Amino acid sequence: MEEPDPRRWRLLGLLAVAQFMLILDVTVVAIALPHIETDLGLRRETLTWVVSAYTLMFGGLMLLGGRAADLFGSRRVVLTGLIVFTLASLATGLANGPELLLGGRVAQGxxxxxxxxxxxxxxTKTFDGEERNKALGIWSAMGGGGSAIGVLLGGLLTAGPGWQWVFYVNVPIGLVVFAVLWRMLPVDLPATRDGRIDVPGALLVTAGTGTAIYALINAGDRGWLSLATLGTLAGAVVLYGVFAWVQRTVRSPLMDLRILTRRPVAAGTFLILVATALMIAIFFLGSFYLQHFQQYGALRTGLLFLPVAIAAIIGAQVAGRLVGHVGARLVALVGFLIAAVGMAVPAIWDGAIAIVTGTTVGTIGIGAAFVAASTTTFAQIDYREAGLASGLLSTFHEFGASLGVAVVSSVAAASLSGTVSTGFTRGFTFAAITAAVAAALAVVVVPAFKSSTGAVHAH
Known part of the structure; x- marks a missing residue:
């Protein structure tokens, strides 16, 4: 039997740092958004796209990235993606208007x-058995912690050298990680040589989701049941339908849609979609509440999210240890119930203490839900489908972020641009109800099995 590479844990650490940067960049802008809004004169809708443009491209092209890893080898794709992200971060920091800002965010995605x-x-290829459980516990903690720590780091950088540094900080880290990974990453053979990259499929699924997000962002102003909102959502459904048709007819589809008919995969993608939407929603609402309504500075706001960052890591780590013993269904149920209780706190009580306490408690549950999502999705995945399944899970993660910020931006529209707190109350109430409904659905959709071999967590 071949001995495992003794450097595998160091390699995991470097890959986790790279992943940490990607997830951090979803929320690191949360604290900076009010300052970007002032400096560049952005409207609420445009400001929402600063988050959604990144997560939309991240999610929309994720399947393409997973397919590329299978076709060209993981090493090439990892290094290419890292250098593109690093250079795009530099361009975004240099932005002096909405065009370059959003263009840079698209390139980062x-x-x-x-x-x-x-x-x-x-x-997934480097670790196996119980070691994979441990490795993916680290991966989960870095990803879940990245979302929360992004808000803290965003406050420190925005209050210090300026909001541009929430993007500039990626440059030196990215270059160092690139140089080390260039030497450490093994040269791997493609998982398959039979096939092509389905660019039309990637563009269609991205366009469909972008159209849906556009409708949701503007629903707060146009009305949720207005002809414009419903018509735009119908357009998104049509684009998804065309995507499904293309996947069934092209020679080398982006994905085999039949994978979504497997109960574990469908359940896992549902869990991560909801968990990420809730995570981003409460960060978005919390940041604007503390800065716009409470008039706190960026540094104070960022520091108030420190317990939230710790909570995300704790939730993922505890769930990673328990999921093999109690099963993903129970972890998901308890995780979403904790999230619902946490988000009910700022929905019922007003004030900074309620915001911080509620988001901290809620994030523990969301971190656990992330782990339940990954273990469920990968429970019955074949080795040859690792790239596709990784891309699929990550796609729903980013789409969840895009949809979460789009919906709460509309629900809380009056409070984001004014001085009333009713919009924030509605936003947290909506999030709490969503978490409670997700807990109930988890009992129905998540299969009742225990994983002893480990599973992959997208973020």
Whole structure:
């Protein structure tokens, strides 16, 4: 039997740092958004796209990244994605208007979409058995912690050298990680040489989701049941339908849609979609509440999210240890119930203490739900499908982020641009109800099995 590479844990650490950067970049802008809004004169809708443009491209092209890892080898795709993300971060920091800002965010998303599933594929191939449980516990903690720590780091950088540094900080880290990974990543053979990259499929699924997000962002102003909102959502459904048709007819589809008919995969993707939407929603609401309504500075706001960062890591680590013993269904149920209780706190009580306490408690549950999502998705995945499944799970993660910020931006529209707190109350109430409904659905959709071999967590 071949001895495992003794450097495998160091390699995991480097890949986790790279992944940490990608997930951090979803939330690191949360604290900086009010400052970007002032400096560049952005409207609420445009400001929402600063988050959604990145997560949309990240999610929309994730399957393409997973497929590319299978076709060209994980090493090439990891390094390509990392350098694209790093250079795009530099361009975004240099932005002096909405065009370059959003263009840079799009490019960051493209780099992230290549890097993330390829890096995750390396992890799944490097570890096995109980070691994989431990490795993916670290991966989960870095990903879940990245979302929360992004808000803290965003506050420190925005209050210090300026909001541009929430993007500039990626440059030196990215270059160092690239140089080390260039030497450490093993040269791997492609998982398959039969096939092509389905670019039309990737563009269609991205366009469909982008159209849906556009409708949700503007629903707060146009009305949720207005002709414009419903018509735009119908357009998104049509684009998804065309995507499904293309996947059934092209020679080398982006994905085999039949994978979504497997109960574990469908359940896992549902769990991660909801968990990420809730995570991003409460960060978005909390940041604007503390800065716009309470008039706290960026540094104070960032520091108040420190317990939230710790909570995300604790939730993922505890769930990673328990999921093999009690099963993903129970972890998901308890995780979403904890999230619902946490988000009910700022929905019922007003004030900074309620915001911080509620988001801290809620994030423990969301971190656990992330682990339940990954263990469920990968419970019955074949080795040859690792790249596709990694990309699929990560796709729903980023789509969840895009949809979460789009919906709460509309639900809380009045409070984001004004001085009333009713929009924030509605936003947290909506999030708490969503978490409670997800807990109930988890009992129905998540299979009742225990994983002893480990599973992959997208973020």
């Amino acid at each position: 493209i780099g992230a979409a290549l890097l993330s599933p390829a890096a995750l594929s390396v992890v």
